Amino acid sequence: MAEETQRSGTSSDRMLSVMDLFTPEQPEWTVEQACVAMGQSESTVYRYFRSLAAVGLIFSIRPGRYLLGPGIIHYERQLRLSDPLIRAAEPAVVKMAAEYAEQGLIFLSRIYRDSVMTTHEHRISAEPFPEGAFGRGRLAPLFRGAPGLALLSFLRCGPFGRSTSGSTQVTPSGLPSSGACGRFAGSATPSVWMIPTRASCTCRFP
Incomplete structure (x- = not known):
């Protein structure tokens, strides 16, 4: 998992790679777990999570624990129609x-x-x-x-x-x-x- 998510590129690339962490086998993540998987600092990963949550791509199901968010369904509908x-x-x-x-x-x-x-x-x-x-x-x-x-x-x-x-x-x-x-x-x-x-x-x- 860490190898898949430690992508080279810009900060935006690394932030988007957070989405690859969420799988049917492990649908729920904490910032601390993501830090280990991505090899990034806690402050950096927290910033990634905050930005993704702001647009609905992930959401906090309870304090500190995140799932894929409803924003994905919004974009998925647009994709089906267009x-x-x-x-x-x-x-x-x-x-x-x-x-x-x-x-x-x-x-x-x-x-x-x-x-x-x-x-x-x-x-x-x-x-x-x-x-x-x-x-x-x-x-x-x-x-x-x-x-x-x-x-x-x-x-x-x-x-x-x-x-x-x-x-x-x-x-x-x-x-x-x-x-x-x-x-x-x-x-x-x-x-x-x-x-x-x-x-x-x-x-x-x-």
């Missing part, structure tokens, strides 16, 4: 859902940092079923799973082609150990998939 990728894919998603009678899930994925992340999903049934590996907002390995491989197939570049030749070691996260994927972090290349709960069926939306 993201050109979601808006462009919506007609195809609705049409696909109408043509498919079985219970399933259609989701829109994109590359986020060094992973694949589902940014939009459409359930084809009112019946609840497990979220699965590609639930909205979850990070999945870029080099494992159909969505990531489909996205990579549309990235015309040398490093990705070489990384699948068998000579490059792959890390536990599914990324080449050479770090060749870093230059593509944040790529907007989209992929829409339909994952039924009874059969193996996928559809990609270029």
